[in-house]
Amino acid sequence: MIAKRDVAVIGGGPAGLTTALALAMQGASVRVFEQAETLGDIGAGLQISPNGGRALAALGLTDALDRISLPSEAVVPTNGVTGRTVTRFDLTGQVPRYRFVARPDLIAMLAEACRARGVELCLGTRADDPRADLVVGADGIKSQVRARLNGADAPAFSGQVAWRAVVQAEAPPQARIWMMPGRHVVTYPLPGNRLNIVAVQERNDWAAEGWHHADTPQAMRDAFADACPALHDILWAVEVPLLWGLFRHPVAARWHDASHVLVGDAAHPTLPFLAQGANLALEDAVVLARCVARHGIAAGLPRYQALRAPRVTRAIAAADANAVNYHLSGVRQRAAHLGLAALGRMAPGAFINRLDWLYGYDPAG
Incomplete structure (x- = not known):
């Protein structure tokens, strides 16, 4: 019921490209409008968890993802002060495997698949309100389509800032969470012997949202001056960290009207403490395409929101909880770490089982 309908997707990130591909595979005529001159030239690493992997599998991209990513073997919580x-x-x-991928590589993979399906990629083109049977707002946290549907948004500063960086380093295939009082760092490898770094600090002042605010290495080093030697070596290798403030945005109350719909961060921005921002966007794309293919645009859009809103709300709440758990200090930290250690010894599968509602989800239905 979406076949041969005109679709305009605003935004050429993972959310927009995956949605364009999913709709093109249902027979839609799709154009993607991206105001940047090139795709995928910003950003660092992404973690593709099994739920996101199933979304890509539904689009026939499992082998392509395997070629550009690394499989993860473990999550390793670590005391960032003692090491x-x-x-x-x-x-x-996990099936499919949890994987690490560079954001530019993921975008290149999606763009190639889109072109193969006849999607027109309009780069260096701003499209505020294109003419189409369906307009998809995949334009991120500052989405103009979201503003059109919901009015102005007033995000709240979370009291945390984050630095992103990538350094050349060999590392085992695992995500390590370095937990410290009021701070934490997540590190994991990327193809090409690179290490992705996200370092978060609680503070009263804030940095502007976005990935494009270069900070001095010394500012990040000062924030983690008491890091253990292993973490110290990682952070002191960073030459140009990018800093941004972390803000909480409400899940959009209204995801669609008769001809517009939101996907990804435009609908449900999340803090990066569960590594689900990209994965939820990949899910959105598959579910949206499934809904409009089965029910048409008029009935499919409300069906899409009804299916997605409860799930993304739960995931965002879980990410918010991690923001607290990673930053404990004193007695609370010792008790939490002892509990994690006991869980790892006595019930090694409990961590994954507890997240089965998240990782076990199949957006293809």
């Missing part, structure tokens, strides 16, 4: 490993949660039993 002591708290526990290790094995991920090797």
Whole structure:
């Protein structure tokens, strides 16, 4: 019921390209409008969890993803001050595998698949309100389509800022969470012997949203001056960290009208403490395409929101909880770390089982 209908997608990031591909595979005539002159020239690493992997599998991209990414073996919570490993949660039993990928590589893979399906990529083109049977707002946290549907948004500063960086380094195939009082760092490898770094600090002042605010390496080093030697070596290798303030945005109350719909961060921005921003966007794309293919645009759009809103709300709440748990100090930190260690010894599958509602989801239905 979407076949041969004209679709305009605003935004050429993972959300927009995946949605364009999913709709093109249902027979729609799709154009993607991206105001940047090139695709995928910003950003660092992404974690594709099994739910996101299933979304890409539904689009026939499993082999392509395998070629550009690394499989993860574990999540390793670590005391960032002492360097002591708290526990290790094995991920090797996950199907599909949890994977690490560079954002530009993911975008290049999606763009190639889009072109193969006849999607027109309009780069260096701003499209505020294109003419189409369906307009998809995949234009991120500052979405103009979201503003059209919901009015102005007033995000709230979370009290945390984050630095992103990539350095040349060899590392085991695992995500390590370096937990410290009021701070944490997440590191994981990327293809090409690179290490992705996200370092978060609680503070009262804030940095502007976005990825394009270069900070001095010394500012980040000062924030983690008491890091253990292993983490110290990683952070001191960073030459140009990018800093941004972390803001909480409400899940959009209204995701669609008769001819416009939101996907990804435009609908449901999330803090990066569950590594689900990209994965939820990949899910959105597959579910949206499925809904409009089965029910048409008029009935499919409300069906899409009804299916997605409860799930993304739960995921955002889980990410918010991690923002607290990673930053504990004193007695609370010791108790939490002892609990994690006991969980890892006595019930090694409990970590994954607890997240089965998230990782076990199949957006293809």
